[in-house]
Amino acid sequence: MPVLLEARDLKKYFKTGGGMLHAVDGISFTLERGKTLGVVGESGCGKSTLGRVLLHLLELTSGEIIFDGADATNPDKQELHALRERMQVIFQDPFSSLNPRMSVSEAIMEPFKRRGGMTKADMLSETRILMETVGIAARFENSYPHELDGGRRQRIGIARALALKPDFIVCDEPVSALDVSIQAQIINLMLDLQEERGLTYMFVTHDLSVVKYISDDIMVMYLGQMVEKAPANELFRDPKHPYSKALLSAIPVPNRKNRKKRILLTGEITSPVNPKPGCRFMARCPNASEECNRPQELVECTPEHFVACCKYDTL
Amino acid sequence: MGDVLLSIKNLSIEYHTDKAVVYAVNNISLDVRHGETIGLVGETGAGKTTIAKSILRVLPTPPAVVKSGEIFFDGDDLLKTSEHGMKKIRGNKIAMIFQDPMTALNPIERVGSQIAEAIKQHNKISRAEAERRACDMLEMVGIPGGRFSEYPHQFSGGMKQRVVIAMALACKPELLLADEPTTALDVTIQAQVLEMMHDLKERLGTSVVMITHDLGVVADLCDSVAVVYAGEIVEQASADDMFESPSHPYTIGLFGSLPQLDSTERRLKPIKGLMPDPTNLPAGCRFCERCPRAAGECAQAAPEMRETAPGHFVKCFYPGGEE
Numbered sequence: 001m002p003v004l005l006e007a008r009d010l011k012k013y014f015k016t017g018g019g020m021l022h023a024v025d026g027i028s029f030t031l032e033r034g035k036t037l038g039v040v041g042e043s044g045c046g047k048s049t050l051g052r053v054l055l056h057l058l059e060l061t062s063g064e065i066i067f068d069g070a071d072a073t074n075p076d077k078q079e080l081h082a083l084r085e086r087m088q089v090i091f092q093d094p095f096s097s098l099n100p101r102m103s104v105s106e107a108i109m110e111p112f113k114r115r116g117g118m119t120k121a122d123m124l125s126e127t128r129i130l131m132e133t134v135g136i137a138a139r140f141e142n143s144y145p146h147e148l149d150g151g152r153r154q155r156i157g158i159a160r161a162l163a164l165k166p167d168f169i170v171c172d173e174p175v176s177a178l179d180v181s182i183q184a185q186i187i188n189l190m191l192d193l194q195e196e197r198g199l200t201y202m203f204v205t206h207d208l209s210v211v212k213y214i215s216d217d218i219m220v221m222y223l224g225q226m227v228e229k230a231p232a233n234e235l236f237r238d239p240k241h242p243y244s245k246a247l248l249s250a251i252p253v254p255n256r257k258n259r260k261k262r263i264l265l266t267g268e269i270t271s272p273v274n275p276k277p278g279c280r281f282m283a284r285c286p287n288a289s290e291e292c293n294r295p296q297e298l299v300e301c302t303p304e305h306f307v308a309c310c311k312y313d314t315l
Numbered sequence: 316m317g318d319v320l321l322s323i324k325n326l327s328i329e330y331h332t333d334k335a336v337v338y339a340v341n342n343i344s345l346d347v348r349h350g351e352t353i354g355l356v357g358e359t360g361a362g363k364t365t366i367a368k369s370i371l372r373v374l375p376t377p378p379a380v381v382k383s384g385e386i387f388f389d390g391d392d393l394l395k396t397s398e399h400g401m402k403k404i405r406g407n408k409i410a411m412i413f414q415d416p417m418t419a420l421n422p423i424e425r426v427g428s429q430i431a432e433a434i435k436q437h438n439k440i441s442r443a444e445a446e447r448r449a450c451d452m453l454e455m456v457g458i459p460g461g462r463f464s465e466y467p468h469q470f471s472g473g474m475k476q477r478v479v480i481a482m483a484l485a486c487k488p489e490l491l492l493a494d495e496p497t498t499a500l501d502v503t504i505q506a507q508v509l510e511m512m513h514d515l516k517e518r519l520g521t522s523v524v525m526i527t528h529d530l531g532v533v534a535d536l537c538d539s540v541a542v543v544y545a546g547e548i549v550e551q552a553s554a555d556d557m558f559e560s561p562s563h564p565y566t567i568g569l570f571g572s573l574p575q576l577d578s579t580e581r582r583l584k585p586i587k588g589l590m591p592d593p594t595n596l597p598a599g600c601r602f603c604e605r606c607p608r609a610a611g612e613c614a615q616a617a618p619e620m621r622e623t624a625p626g627h628f629v630k631c632f633y634p635g636g637e638e
Contacts, residue, residue: 042501043472149589150359179358179528184572184585191582206501213574213583236576250506252531254573256558262506269471 001032003066004200005054005168010063012046012053019274023049025224027063033167036194036201038215038232040208040247044272046224047204051170054202055087056080068167085115088161092173094153098145104131105141107156111163130159134189151182155189162193168200176207187214208251212236217304220244223272223280226298230305240307243281279309287311317349320522321370321490326384328365331377335594339365341546343384347490352516352523354533354554356569357543360590363526366543367492370524371411372401388490407437410483414495416475420467427453427463430482437486452481456511473504477511487519494526509535530573534558542566545591545601548620552627562623562634564606600631608633 012024023046031037039047052058054065056075065072067083075083091097098107105127112123131138134155145153154174161169171190175183187210193199205211211218211232218235220228220243228241239245246263253260267284278293279285285292289311296308328340340362347353355363368374370386372393386393388409393401413419421429430449435442450460456477458470467475476496483491496512497505513536516523525537533540533554540557542550542565550563561567571584588605591597597604603613613632620630 042503151589180530180569180572181358181586182589184574184583185587187574188582188585208502209574209576212576246503250502251576252505252509252529252535253576254530254534254558254570256534256555262510264507264510265503 001034003030004033004068005031005202006064006066007054008064008066010050010053010065011061012049012058013061016273021273022224022275023272024053025275027221027224027226029219029226029229031168031200031202033200034194034198035216036203036214038211038218039202039204039221040206040211040218041221042206042247044223044269045221046272047221048172050221051089051172051202051204055089055170056083057089085164086166087168087170088164088166089170089172090154090157090161090174093177094150094157095145095177097157098153100145103142103144104136104148104156107145108159108163111160115164126163130163133162133193134159135185149182150178151185154178154186158186158189158193162197165197166199168202170202170204172204173206174203175210176205183210190214208248220247223270223275225280226306226308227281227296228305228307228309234302234305240301240305240312241281241309242285242287317351319346320349320351320389321345321347321524322385322387323366323370324385324387326366326369326386327382328362328369328374329380329382331380337593338596339379339546339593340369341596343543343546343548345541345548345551347522347524349489349522350516350520351539352525352537354537354540355524355526355543356528356530356533356540358528358590360593361543362546363543364494367411367494367524367526370490370492371405371409372396373405373411403437406433406483406488407486408488409490409492410486410488411492412476412479412483412494412496414498416472416479416499417467419479420475422467425464425466426470426478430478430485433482434485449481449485452485453478455484455515456481457507471504473500473507476500476508480508480511480515484515484519484521488521491521491523492526493523495528496525497532498527498529505532512536530569542569545596546593547601547630548628549602549630550628551620552624556624556627560624560627560636562627562629562636563602563631564608564633565602567636568605602631 008028010024010027014021014023027050039050041047053060072083108127108130109123112118112126136152136155175186178186203211203214215232217229218232219226222243228244236248239248246265249260249263265284270280270283277295279296282288282292291310296310298306298308301307301312323343323345326340326343330337330339357363381394427446427449430452431445434448435445450463453463454460458474458477497508500508527533537554539553541548544565550566561570568586572586574583586605591601599614599616600618603609618630618632620628623629623634
């Protein structure tokens with residue numbers, strides 16, 4: 001498959017009272033059309049910020065974004081409009097990402113209105129098709145968000161993201177606020193839509209069982225940096241980075257048998273403000289030693305499996 | 316496992332609002348034994364938190380109305396205990412941990428003093444003695460005693476939750492009600508807190524009612540499980556039985572909805588539809604509309620709780636494993 005999105009050495013720093021906060025610090029990856037890249041990590045690791053700089057919802061500090069073969073690093077206003085039709089986002093909280101004063105059909109129609117060039121009748125019929133696609137019954141057309149449950153609201157969020165037929169969707173924790181039985185409905189819907197429309201997803205989440213299920217490749221982030229990236233099954237079968245190992249072992253598994261031993265991390269999380277050049281996981285790493293003080297290179301340990309730990313092959 | 320410590324019998328709770336009556340808890344019975352950790356599992360709005368709050372009698376009334384039932388704790392009916400009597404029980408014999416540690420602590424009081432205050436409330440001891448015990452509690456949950464004089468904002472989320480747990484356990488309660496205690500935490504921090512709760516359970520022998528929507532947490536920590544749906548317990552069994560042979564179609568549906576880490580299937584098996592409106596519950600089985608096994612009688616009559624195997628109770632006309 002051809003590459004749809006390429007990120008080169010992306011950096012996003014925020015100025016804070018104490019210095020520069022390195023939210024995204026030198027991330028590079030390529031994403032093929034029709035595939036899903038899962039991005040996992042804990043709160044504050046920069047995974048949402050990464051999604052936002054890709055969409056130009058936040059200004060990039062440095063780095064390059066190539067989208068569908070063309071440079072998309074510094075689009076002007078017109079280019080940005082064109083890009084936004086092709087890159088969309090689904091947010092975590094359907095309770096706060098919808099305008100409470102817009103009815104379901106108004107909310108879904110909004111992207112068409114913004115783009116312009118459609119008659120009211122066309123917009124309405126497109127809206128109805130979208131509602132059917134995402135599984136919202138026609139009787140909810142004139143309902144308002146507060147009258148709907150979380151699952152239906154998230155379906156509206158998905159319909160809005162699909163409206164302009166994008167190629168690429170950043171899904172930022174799209175099912176984290178939903179109950180498991182509803183979560184499964186939404187995940188299945190997203191998988192169906194991907195198959196039908198050849199969508200490319202970046203799926204940002206802290207839920208590791210969901211990410212394995214939906215992703216082709218998974219990137220593990222820690223304090224703004226990519227510490228490991230591998231095909232989903234490979235990462236779960238054979239994680240190389242000590243942080244990935246601890247993270248995977250910490251998932252509570254709904255199974256009373258073959259319970260595995262958890263790797264418990266100790267130590268405090270290093271501050272992302274003015275970080276030192278060495279490994280950022282060092283303070284919590286059970287295997288840390290002197291050589292971890294120098295910057296960690298991302299190496300391809302087996303084909304398509306990247307890890308940023310100087311001791312990965314000695315563990 | 317010891318004798319019964321807490322026994323809830325036929326508890327029904329409604330919320331009366333201007334517009335409607337919400338049937339939040341419907342005829343629930345539940346026993347918790349000494350030293351037992353029981354998981355109350357269910358989705359948003361199933362009534363789990365209402366049950367826990369009714370045990371401590373901290374439901375806001377109005378709108379909440381306890382329609383019927385008894386809650387026996389150490390032989391006394393808590394629903395008949397005076398408010399003065401409840402004050403001696405809350406935080407002392409029964410303690411509760413809430414989901415969000417950020418809002419459970421007073422932001423302008425030092426954490427150590429907050430714990431000491433809880434201890435002093437229930438024990439006739441000097442301030443110095445209470446502070447010494449508070450310091451011990453902090454150490455017990457793995458926070459250096461030297462941080463006694465710090466404020467909540469100086470702690471990370473996981474540490475705040477440990478402070479809350481230290482406070483809850485400060486008076487050595489017989490029963491701990493834990494309402495989604497790890498839901499707001501990151502997985503590696505959740506792992507630390509779960510590990511600590513294992514350890515504390517063993518050391519102190521406290522009975523725990525663990526409210527959660529996370530079956531992974533239940534598998535990890537609980538001895539037995541009650542599955543709550545639309546204000547009813549639909550299935551109850553030991554944790555081993557529940558995970559080995561879930562029998563109620565809702566429980567089976569919950570397991571099917573979870574992405575399995577070792578599965579290679581390309582689609583999940585969600586439960587279709589939504590939980591019924593608690594102001595307008597169906598006459599028959601509450602799960603009927605979403606149930607793949609539903610037959611004519613399910614819509615007509617509500618099934619009774621039946622023991623399908625020793626210690627395994629199911630509220631369904633057609634219980635059993637998946638064919």
